[in-house]
Amino acid sequence: MRVISNVINKIVFKRAINFFILGVALTVIATIITVIINPDLKEIVERIGNRLPDTVKESTGIEKAWEYIVNNGFIVPLQMFILALIPIQFLYVIHIISTSSLLGVVFGIVLQSDFKKGFGMIISTLPHSLFEVFAYCLFAAILFELNKFIRIKLKIMFKKDKERVSLSKKILEVIKIYAVLTLPIIIIAAFLETYIADIILDLFH
DSSP: OHHHHHHSOHHHHHHHHHHHHHHHHHHHHHHHHHHHHOOOHHHHHHHHHHHSOHHHHHOOHHHHHHHHIIIIIIIHHHHHHHHHTSSSTTGGGHHHHHHHHHHHHHHHHHHHHOHHHHHHHHHHHHHHHHHHHHHHHHHHHHHHHHHHHHHHHHHHTTSSSOOOOOHHHHHHHHHHHIIIIIHHHHHHHHHIIIIIHHHHHHTTO
């Protein structure tokens, strides 16, 4: 907690917590809805599988962890950063919303097919999923500041008395959060998913 408070201020951290609560709520809601509507399991499982890069699906061990780090630690944050540059609020939260909702759908499916095994899968999935979503929430919280800055800067461009504002300073703040918090947490999540998830799942067999 002290490390986080030294890197980001309380307002940004509180915003990250709010994003995280939103993500957890979406997961719970998606789980309940999936269980209630009883969807076509085979079709949905195939769609979920198709969302994963082939390199992730085929790799194992440290190679699998690295593929997750590349996808979740580099590609996804880059996409969020690009969306934050668009002067429309909360576009960069789309990935958090989709990831949390999809996770809930998966939870609902496994609970439908076999409650005991499904419950075990959920417990084994929670550690790395919570780490991953929280990492994105921290990143989204600082992207909120960047996006707000860009929208304000666009407004003052049309004013006579223009304020001198540094975009590079805001981008450096984003890079700082990413390098010190987001990426390290994603790396932890990748190793939890690769090595710890199966160990936890085996306890329920």
